[in-house]
Amino acid sequence: MNAMSMNRYALLSLTVLFSIAVQAQWSMYNHPGYQSIFSVTTTPGAIHMVSYGNGVITSTNGGANWNPTNSGLPTGTAVESVFYNGNVLFAGTHNGVYKSTNGGASWTLSNTGLPASSQANFVKKFFRFGTTTFAVFKGTVGSNTGGVWRSTDDGANWFSGNGGLSANMTVYQLAYINSRVWAATSAGLTSSTDLGINWVSDMSSNFTCYAVQGDASRMVIISTFGYRYRNYTGGNWQAWQNATGAPANPTAGELIQYDGKYWACAIGTSDVLRSTNNGQSWSSYNTNVDALDLIAQYCFHAGGTTLYMGTLTHLYSHAGTTTSVDESSATELPQPFPTLFTDHFSVDLSGSASGSAIALIDASGKQVAYQAGLSSGLVTVARGELRAGTYRVMLVDPSAGKRSLLGTVIAQ
Numbered sequence: 407m408n409a410m411s412m413n414r415y416a417l418l419s420l421t422v423l424f425s426i427a428v429q430a431q432w433s434m435y436n437h438p439g440y441q442s443i444f445s446v447t448t449t450p451g452a453i454h455m456v457s458y459g460n461g462v463i464t465s466t467n468g469g470a471n472w473n474p475t476n477s478g479l480p481t482g483t484a485v486e487s488v489f490y491n492g493n494v495l496f497a498g499t500h501n502g503v504y505k506s507t508n509g510g511a512s513w514t515l516s517n518t519g520l521p522a523s524s525q526a527n528f529v530k531k532f533f534r535f536g537t538t539t540f541a542v543f544k545g546t547v548g549s550n551t552g553g554v555w556r557s558t559d560d561g562a563n564w565f566s567g568n569g570g571l572s573a574n575m576t577v578y579q580l581a582y583i584n585s586r587v588w589a590a591t592s593a594g595l596t597s598s599t600d601l602g603i604n605w606v607s608d609m610s611s612n613f614t615c616y617a618v619q620g621d622a623s624r625m626v627i628i629s630t631f632g633y634r635y636r637n638y639t640g641g642n643w644q645a646w647q648n649a650t651g652a653p654a655n656p657t658a659g660e661l662i663q664y665d666g667k668y669w670a671c672a673i674g675t676s677d678v679l680r681s682t683n684n685g686q687s688w689s690s691y692n693t694n695v696d697a698l699d700l701i702a703q704y705c706f707h708a709g710g711t712t713l714y715m716g717t718l719t720h721l722y723s724h725a726g727t728t729t730s731v732d733e734s735s736a737t738e739l740p741q742p743f744p745t746l747f748t749d750h751f752s753v754d755l756s757g758s759a760s761g762s763a764i765a766l767i768d769a770s771g772k773q774v775a776y777q778a779g780l781s782s783g784l785v786t787v788a789r790g791e792l793r794a795g796t797y798r799v800m801l802v803d804p805s806a807g808k809r810s811l812l813g814t815v816i817a818q
Contacts, residue, residue: 431693432715432722433607435469443716445487445531448709449495449509453489456785457719461485462497462511469691469723478513479504484525489532491539492793494560498529503541505561519564521551529555535582536791538601540567542580547571554580556602570605571596579660582774582791583620584638590615590627600661610646617661619668621765622776623804626668626685628652628659635685651688652679662706664713665726665771666809671715672675678703678715696720708770726771741813742787744801748818750788753799758782763802765809769795777802792817 430482442458453465454475461476462485480501487498495506497513501525505516520541521527527545534540538558547568554567554577560770571577576592586597595611595618598604613631625643626635633652635646652670659672668681670688677700680691692700699717707714711726740754752766760782766775773799777787787799799812 432695432724434696435465435472435721435723436692437463437465437469437472437721440472441719442704443721444704445489445498446705446707446716446721447488447490447495448707448712448714449490452509453709453714454490454495454510454720455716456485456488456497458484460686461490462510470722475510476513477511478506484528486528486544487530487532489534491532491534491560496529496532496539496541496561498532498541498705499523500525500528503529503561503564516561517564518562519557520632527552531579533580535580535587536601536793540580540587540602542577545576547573547575547577549573553577554602567598567602568605569603570598570607579617581618581620581661583618583625584622584776585790588618588620588625590618595627608643610643616656616659616672617664617670619661621663621773623763624684626661626681627665628656628661628670628672629681630655630657632656633685633688647656647686649681649685649688653677660704660706662708662713663772664706664708666773669706669713671706671717676700695722707724708772710769711771713771737808739801739812745814746818747789747815750786751799751815753785753801753812754783754785755780755785756783756800759803761804763804764812765802766792767798767800776802778802789817794818 421732428738440457440460440463443455444458445456447454447719449582455463457463463472464475465472483499483501485497489496497504497508502517504513506513508704527543529541530544531542541555543552547553550566553571555564556567557564577589579590581588586599587602588597588629592614595608595615596605615627617628619626621637632654634646634650636646662669668685670679677690678692679688681688701719705716713724715722720777742751762780763778765773768774796816798814802809
């Protein structure tokens with residue numbers, strides 16, 4: 407190789423490394439005057455965040471400009487959460503739950519069936535699994551004064567989702583894992599097979615759990631005993647194992663599974679953490695995060711190909727990647743069919759070894775379905791609770807930890 411070629415090669419290598427470095431970092435939004443970003447969500451063409459003391463703040467140009475969108479909310483009310491369930495926007499306030507059908511331009515009360523909201527008891531987080539929207543109150547379950555509430559009609563009516571939960575429980579986070587809704591609570595993990603109507607305590611997890619995420623083969627939690635994970639094999643969840651590189655005794659936290667990785671934030675840890683090996687070990691991931699914002703990170707939200715994080719003084723974003731997906735092999739692997747499906751689609755795995763798995767990744771990069779232990783042959787993947795939308799179909803080799811892209815399907 408001559409000197410000129412070597413120089414070109416070196417320049418190309420530096421360019422690639424620089425591109426990777428630029429991509430592998432948080433990007434800070436400029437929104438002067440808006441701090442304490444407690445909640446964030448996205449709708450088509452817009453980003454909505456809650457800035458404490460300022461209500462709902464919206465950008466319709468990718469974060470270049472921000473404006474309050476509080477018309478219809480009681481003057482002076484504190485807004486704590488904002489959420490888009492695919493149809494309408496919800497806002498959790500000290501004066502109740504409000505919803506917007508026009509992207510936040512105006513809000514109307516959506517409180518039928520809910521307990522009274524106050525400074526001490528308000529909807530801190532919303533979730534949606536299948537066709538059910540969940541509102542999680544900050545206060546304890548009590549006599550249906552806090553805890554979990556459900557709506558199947560976009561907030562027109564709400565019903566208690568506290569069946570089986572103890573009165574002194576505080577619910578922190580919900581996640582849909584292995585065909586169950588799981589709740590991380592002050593009294594441990596509990597799960598529901600009927601979308602939150604009834605709950606059963608997980609007897610091996612009777613300690614405070616602040617956050618939970620996972621898929622059909624792995625569950626990860628933030629607990630009073632630290633960050634832990636466990637595997638699902640032989641039809642049962644196995645014993646908890648302690649993760650490395652994470653705080654030993656956290657007192658708060660939030661988890662999100664995005665882009666094939668786990669991400670964690672918490673108030674007072676002076677760190678944003680990430681795990682690239684399914685929660686077994688964690689490391690700091692703070693590039694471009696302001697020192698003040700390492701004091702407190704409040705929330706995550708996955709929207710499209712972007713992960714958002716709300717902190718003490720700023721909203722941040724992180725671009726999604728496909729580094730854990732072998733996309734180059736997609737044309738050599740079996741394609742899922744039909745591309746447009748209603749109840750199910752199929753994949754011919756005749757050329758694959760038995761024991762592989764199929765995973766479905768939604769538009770936000772989150773794994774939403776996992777079918778393991780597949781035989782070699784024609785495999786049918788049922789739609790189950792999948793919402794209408796586009797999904798990447800991944801072939802998973804559990805023994806090698808490798809994921810390969812088979813193609814994309816669209817659920818009608």
